[in-house]
Every structure is written in structure tokens, then in C-alpha cells.
Amino acid sequence: MMKSCPSCPEPSAPARRQHGFTLLEMAIVVFIVGMLTAGLIGPVQVQLEARDRRKTLDVMAQASEALYGYALTHRRLPCPDTNGDGMADPQFTIASGGDCDNESGFLPWAELGVDGGDAWGNHLTYRVRERQFTFPAQNSTCDGNSTDEFDLCSQGNIDIETRGDDAGTAGVTEGKFKFPAATPDNVAAVLVSHGRNGYGATGLDNVPRGAVPTENGDEEENADGDAEFVSRAYSQAQDGCADDSSEGSPLCEFDDLVLPISRSLLVSRMVSAGQLP
Numbered sequence: 622m623m624k625s626c627p628s629c630p631e632p633s634a635p636a637r638r639q640h641g642f643t644l645l646e647m648a649i650v651v652f653i654v655g656m657l658t659a660g661l662i663g664p665v666q667v668q669l670e671a672r673d674r675r676k677t678l679d680v681m682a683q684a685s686e687a688l689y690g691y692a693l694t695h696r697r698l699p700c701p702d703t704n705g706d707g708m709a710d711p712q713f714t715i716a717s718g719g720d721c722d723n724e725s726g727f728l729p730w731a732e733l734g735v736d737g738g739d740a741w742g743n744h745l746t747y748r749v750r751e752r753q754f755t756f757p758a759q760n761s762t763c764d765g766n767s768t769d770e771f772d773l774c775s776q777g778n779i780d781i782e783t784r785g786d787d788a789g790t791a792g793v794t795e796g797k798f799k800f801p802a803a804t805p806d807n808v809a810a811v812l813v814s815h816g817r818n819g820y821g822a823t824g825l826d827n828v829p830r831g832a833v834p835t836e837n838g839d840e841e842e843n844a845d846g847d848a849e850f851v852s853r854a855y856s857q858a859q860d861g862c863a864d865d866s867s868e869g870s871p872l873c874e875f876d877d878l879v880l881p882i883s884r885s886l887l888v889s890r891m892v893s894a895g896q897l898p
């Protein structure tokens with residue numbers, strides 16, 4: 622039983638602790654919340670990135686189906702859109718001879734009736750071999766290259782390379798060896814999303830995104846407007862990176878997505894539909 626003691630001090634400190642936190646307790650809470658947040662932000666970012674890449678692959682798959690479908694009805698592929706309005710340039714006429722303003726540009730999404738951009742709001746890059754695939758066959762002869770029209774002998778000319786193990790060095794596993802991912806003859810056209818970093822991309826608002834950093838050689842290959850492309854595994858930005866074959870340094874950031882339009886598949890579908898030869 623407690624004895625009353627008017628002269629004794631009130632047990633004020635324990636009483637106050639029942640209504641709040643000490644600095645030490647606050648520090649522990651802040652520390653734990655910090656640890657949890659640091660541990661969660663990484664996985665959430667990875668999930669968001671995976672979701673956006675899936676969405677972009679869906680858009681690209683839809684665009685490639687639309688290109689195959691377009692070829693079935695027009696007996697040719699469209700030229701790229703070079704001014705960002707979603708329509709091919711030039712609009713096709715027999716007089717234009719199937720020559721494009723440029724073999725490289727944006728997917729003519731409005732003409733195809735599909736989504737205009739990737740998950741990051743940027744145009745898809747589209748390259749096609751003009752005349753060979755953009756001018757319809759005028760006869761049933763497979764004269765291909767000689768008359769530059771789309772027939773059974775048309776060939777692609779787009780080089781897609783990748784990186785990985787050099788099969789020529791048995792017992793040693795490389796990661797940066799560069800080799801062809803497709804036979805150029807068999808690539809009639811190609812679609813590229815420049816990924817989240819947007820290096821070399823143009824937004825749907827037709828504002829260019831950032832330039833490709835000089836060390837990112839593989840992404841630069843997808844943005845320089847020529848017929849060579851790189852399609853390889855996703856890699857994050859790392860210090861001291863180099864997009865070369867030296868195994869001593871890591872590869873540079875790469876988040877591009879590259880989808881070829883197969884000449885074989887295109888021809889096969891057109892033959893099945895009675896549009897070739």
C-alpha cells in the first residue's frame with residue numbers, strides 16, 4: 622500500500638513517458654521507417670519498369686500486326702512518318718515510285734490506326750527498306766531487286782546485332798561479344814522503343830528527348846538513323862561502362878526494345894492471302 626508523502630517529488634518523468642516518445646524512441650522509429658522505405662523503393666521501381674516495358678511490348682506487337690495487315694490490303698508497307706503527324710511521308714502514289722522521304726522515321730501510327738507511342742509517351746522509331754517493300758508488285762514475276770518492287774524476291778537490309786557469349790571460345794563465357802541477331806535479308810522493317818531513358822527519342826509532342834550519352838554506343842546505334850540496330854538484354858547505368866567487347870568493363874545503360882518485321886512472315890502471309898506473287 623502506497624504511503625502518502627506530501628514532501629516527496631511527483632514521479633513526473635515516468636508519467637510523461639506514458640504520453641509521448643523519448644528522442645531515442647523517435648530515432649529508432651525514424652531509422653526503421655528509413656530502412657523499410659529504402660528496401661521498398663527499389664522493388665517498386667523495378668515493378669513499374671517491368672509494367673511499362675510489358676505495355677510497350679504490347680504496343681509494339683500491335684503495331685507489327687498492323688504493319689502485316691496493312692501489307693495485306695495495300696500490297697506494300699508504309700513509309701515512315703518523318704514530321705510527327707502519324708502519317709507516312711510521302712503519301713503513296715504510283716508516281717512517287719514507293720520512295721520514302723527517309724527510310725528511317727516514326728511509326729505512321731495514325732495511318733495504321735494504332736497507339737502512337739510507347740509507355741513513356743515517345744514515338745516508336747520505324748525503319749523500312751523503301752521500294753523493295755514500299756512499292757506494290759506490278760506483275761507476277763519474281764524480279765525482286767532488279768525492279769525494286771515488293772515481290773517474292775524482295776530482301777531486307779536491316780542489321781540487328783546483339784551481345785552475349787562468343788560460341789567460338791568454348792569453355793569461356795563472354796557477355797559482351799557482339800554478333801548478328803537476325804539475317805539482314807530477312808528484316809524488311811524494324812520498330813524501336815527508346816525506353817524509359819528516352820535517349821535519342823522524340824515525344825508524341827514532337828519535342829526531342831535527351832541525346833544519347835557518348836559512352837552509350839549500343840543505344841546510339843538505335844538512334845543514329847542508319848540501318849544498323851542493337852537488341853540486347855536490359856542493363857542499368859554503371860560507372861566506367863563501355864559498349865565494346867572488353868569483358869573488363871560493364872555494359873552501359875540499355876533499355877531499348879527492338880522488334881523486327883520479318884520478310885519471311887510478311888511474304889508468307891501475303892501469299893496465303895493471294896496478294897503475292
Ligand SMILES: [Ca+2]
Nearest residue numbers: 702703704708
Ligand atoms: Ca507524316
Ligand SMILES: [Ca+2]
Nearest residue numbers: 787790793794
Ligand atoms: Ca564463349
Ligand SMILES: [Ca+2]
Nearest residue numbers: 815816876877
Ligand atoms: Ca534507351
Ligand SMILES: [Ca+2]
Nearest residue numbers: 842843847849
Ligand atoms: Ca544505327
